[in-house]
Amino acid sequence: MMKALIERLEQKFRISEVVRQRNDELFMTAAKEEAVSLVTYLKEYEGFTHLVLLTAVDWLEAGRFQLTYLLNNNAVKADAGIRVYLDRERPEMESIHHLWKQAATYQRELKEMFGIGFPGSPRVDEPFILEGWRDIPPYRRDFDTKKYSEKTYFPRPGRKTYDPEEYMKKQLYPEE
Amino acid sequence: MADKNKYREKFPEKDPDGSNIIDPESHKFIKVWQGPQHPGITGNMSLELILQGDEVMHCKTHVGYLHRGFEKLMERRRFIQCFPLVCRIAVPEPDFNEYCLAATLEELAGIKVPEAAKWMRTLILEMSRLTSFLMWLGGQSGAFGLGVAGQWTNYVRDLMLDRFEEISGGRIYRMHIPPGGVRGLTPDGFRARMEETLQAVEAAMKDVDRTLFDNAVFKRRTVGLGYIPPEMVDAYGVTGPNARAAGVPKDVRRDHPYLKYPELDFDVITGNDSDVYTRTDLRRKEILLSVDLIRQIMAKMPGSGEYMAKLPNVLHWKIPRGETYIRAECTRGEYGFYTVTDGSGYPRRINVRGPSYTHAVALMEKLAVDCNIADVAGLMSSLHTYPPEIER
Numbered sequence: 001m002m003k004a005l006i007e008r009l010e011q012k013f014r015i016s017e018v019v020r021q022r023n024d025e026l027f028m029t030a031a032k033e034e035a036v037s038l039v040t041y042l043k044e045y046e047g048f049t050h051l052v053l054l055t056a057v058d059w060l061e062a063g064r065f066q067l068t069y070l071l072n073n074n075a076v077k078a079d080a081g082i083r084v085y086l087d088r089e090r091p092e093m094e095s096i097h098h099l100w101k102q103a104a105t106y107q108r109e110l111k112e113m114f115g116i117g118f119p120g121s122p123r124v125d126e127p128f129i130l131e132g133w134r135d136i137p138p139y140r141r142d143f144d145t146k147k148y149s150e151k152t153y154f155p156r157p158g159r160k161t162y163d164p165e166e167y168m169k170k171q172l173y174p175e176e
Numbered sequence: 177m178a179d180k181n182k183y184r185e186k187f188p189e190k191d192p193d194g195s196n197i198i199d200p201e202s203h204k205f206i207k208v209w210q211g212p213q214h215p216g217i218t219g220n221m222s223l224e225l226i227l228q229g230d231e232v233m234h235c236k237t238h239v240g241y242l243h244r245g246f247e248k249l250m251e252r253r254r255f256i257q258c259f260p261l262v263c264r265i266a267v268p269e270p271d272f273n274e275y276c277l278a279a280t281l282e283e284l285a286g287i288k289v290p291e292a293a294k295w296m297r298t299l300i301l302e303m304s305r306l307t308s309f310l311m312w313l314g315g316q317s318g319a320f321g322l323g324v325a326g327q328w329t330n331y332v333r334d335l336m337l338d339r340f341e342e343i344s345g346g347r348i349y350r351m352h353i354p355p356g357g358v359r360g361l362t363p364d365g366f367r368a369r370m371e372e373t374l375q376a377v378e379a380a381m382k383d384v385d386r387t388l389f390d391n392a393v394f395k396r397r398t399v400g401l402g403y404i405p406p407e408m409v410d411a412y413g414v415t416g417p418n419a420r421a422a423g424v425p426k427d428v429r430r431d432h433p434y435l436k437y438p439e440l441d442f443d444v445i446t447g448n449d450s451d452v453y454t455r456t457d458l459r460r461k462e463i464l465l466s467v468d469l470i471r472q473i474m475a476k477m478p479g480s481g482e483y484m485a486k487l488p489n490v491l492h493w494k495i496p497r498g499e500t501y502i503r504a505e506c507t508r509g510e511y512g513f514y515t516v517t518d519g520s521g522y523p524r525r526i527n528v529r530g531p532s533y534t535h536a537v538a539l540m541e542k543l544a545v546d547c548n549i550a551d552v553a554g555l556m557s558s559l560h561t562y563p564p565e566i567e568r
Contacts, residue, residue: 021500022283024432049410052501055527057516068527070501070514077431079501101542102413102534129240129567139248146252164257169491 001076002026005046013038017083027081035084036094039069043099048073048080051099054106056114060141063088065116069096086116095121113139188233196233196545198226205233210552212241219563221536223556227549235544237537243567250526255281255355256490258523263349265528266565269308271300272506273528274353276513279434279502280526281355284517285495287485293357295477298436300343300352301504302473306377306466307336308507309459312560316456317388319554320397325388332380335373342366357484367474374467381463389457402543402555404450412542413534416509418559421458422450428505440472452558459560462507494521508532508560530565537566 002020009015009028015038017029030038042048048071057066069082086093095118097104107118108128115137118124127133136143169176187204188196198205211222220241226234246265250258262277263270275297282289289297310333314326337347342363344352352359388394404414406422419426427444429437445461447454487493497519503512509531518524540559544552 019499021498025501027499050415051413052503052510052512053514053527053529055514055525057525066516068499068514074426074431081499081501100413101411102538105533105537127240129243131240138245141251143248145245145248165254165491172491173489 002078005080008046009038009041012041024078025081026079027083029083029085032084032086032093035067035069035082036096038082039071039096040099042071042080042082046073047075050074051096051103052079054096054103054110056110056116056139058088058114058139058141060088065091065114067093067110067116091115092117092119095119095124097121113137115140188228198234204228208549210549210556212238219561221561221563221566223540223544223552225544225549225552230549232544232547232549232552235541237540239536239563239566241567242564244564246568247526247528250523252522254491254521255493255495255523258526259354260351262528263351264564265568266506266511266530266562267348268311268562269304269506270349270351271304271353272504272511273513274351275301275435275504276502276511276528277526278353278355279504280500280513280515281495282485283500283502284498284515285355285493287356287487289357289485290482292361292478292481293483293485294435295473296358296361296483297353298440299362299470299473299477300350300358301435302466302469303336303340304350305507306463306470307333307340309463309466310336310377312459312507312557313384313388313456313463316459316554316557317384317394319557320394322388322391322394325384328380328383332373332377335376339366339370339373342369356487359484361480361483370470370474374470377463377467381460385460389460395453397551398452398456398554398558401452401547401551402450402455402558404539404543406450408539408542412539414509414539415531415534416505416507416560417455417458417462418450418509418535418539420445421447421455423448426510428503428510432503434504436473436476439476440469442469452554455558459507492521494519503529506531508535508562511565528565528568530562530568532559532561532563533566535559536561536563 006018013034014031015028019027021027050072052070052072055068059066065086065088067084071080095107104122107121108124110116111124112128112130191197205226205228208225208227209222210225212220222238224236224238225232258277262273265273310329313329317325340350341347344350404422406424409419409422409424415426423446425444425446430444442465445458447458495517497517499516501512501514503510512529514527516524547555
């Protein structure tokens with residue numbers, strides 16, 4: 001089933017890095033300008049009607065974000081993940097809120113947590129979880145949580161800290 | 177009902193997409209916040225309601241009161257250090273998080289889990305589902321003023337927590353499903369004590385049946401409230417009991433079988449029209465199904481055997497580059513972990529897909545409109561929303 005699907009998609013779209021993770025799970029990379037058409041095609045013609053999730057991965061070293069659209073086809077019980085790479089300097093993507101209502105929530109969160117813009121998506125600029133946040137978007141990998149908490153919260157006196165790695169090594173592998 | 181709609185034809189006016197036009201300057205509306213104080217079982221989230229009289233004209237969900245940044249924290253932790261962290265994402269049923277993380281790491285690292293561990297995991301997940309539903313039933317009935325049913329179900333839930341304590345030592349966070357297997361099998365005499373507990377659950381459910389489902393007040397208030405038509409299921413990303421009550425047989429246990437579910441005998445329970453009453457009734461049937469499944473598991477699972485696969489030194493555990501999505505059917509619907517690894521000792525990204533993410537925001541904002549404000553708490557309970565899995 002999946003093999004035939006890949007062949008059909010390859011005829012219509014420029015897809016690459018196709019990985020069959022399991023018999024019922026497929027990941028592929030799509031070109032940025034074709035991604036929404038690919039998602040729409042999968043939804044309308046291939047039966048992938050359920051948007052499981054929409055999320056981003058930060059590849060800081062490569063200077064790009066990866067968006068992942070995960071779709072599910074409940075008739076044949078299969079998943080298709082579509083990766084899209086965005087330039088980290090100007091991250092912006094077409095919105096898919098017209099296909100699924102809940103996509104607007106995902107896009108609002110991505111705007112807040114990764115700073116990825118989705119022009120036209122409803123309420124995309126309203127804060128979702130963080131209110132009054134002024135730092136860089138916190139789920140980016142160059143945001144240092146430890147530094148932030150040291151800067152924002154005062155240290156409490158009398159607290160001992162252990163290096164977790166040393167501590168666990170002593171607990172788990174004392175003879176090594 | 178018909179009269180009310182007739183009155184509504186003129187005011188407030190509607191947008192082309194059917195939503196009410198709210199003009200605060202008209203002084204015909206008031207704004208009320210429901211939450212973020214813990215309003216029963218639904219957790220700390222708030223609904224910004226715009227009312228005309230006592231009817232909701234517009235609803236906006238606000239979350240962020242329980243954000244602890246789990247996904248970010250996990251990026252800075254070794255794979256094994258994520259294990260004690262994930263259970264805290266969903267307190268009433270932490271085991272689904274543990275299973276999803278364990279199964280993800282096992283798939284990406286190519287670890288084979290022993291058979292006895294698979295049975296044990298199935299047992300833990302079903303017990304977890306049962307305890308979560310029992311607690312939820314208290315919230316649902318409490319939201320409509322029937323506190324007593326919740327007292328009974330919480331009592332039997334406590335008995336089930338005793339069984340958890342026997343297995344793992346923990347009552348709320350069991351942490352029994354680490355990557356590689358489980359921490360142990362059942363102790364001596366467990367089967368008999370489990371059977372006693374299951375009988376107590378069944379007895380309590382008979383009482384709940386009479387006090388809640390045959391109650392005229394409950395029926396009058398819930399039938400027709402918060403109706404989800406089947407065509408909304410995919411358009412709003414509805415899963416789990418909310419979707420099944422609309423007659424859409426979506427159940428991860430059957431659609432994408434995992435652990436030992438293919439060897440268990442059960443039918444996917446569906447309802448006819450997904451209003452609050454049908455959803456409550458469907459979850460009552462799910463409780464009884466869980467009881468049945470636990471009995472089946474207890475009869476089939478081995479009492480001894482290998483239960484933990486050999487793991488590499490977990491402090492230097494590196495997982496090759498890859499990505500996968502693992503899902504499980506939790507009480508609220510499809511729960512899943514989307515994980516990306518980059519070949520290092522830390523996950524590149526773990527994204528938690530909680531079913532409340534869609535139920536509490538897009539769906540709730542739609543369903544609350546035209547509801548009476550007194551029914552909003554009950555409607556929220558009936559979607560079984562849980563904020564920490566929205567915020568992670």
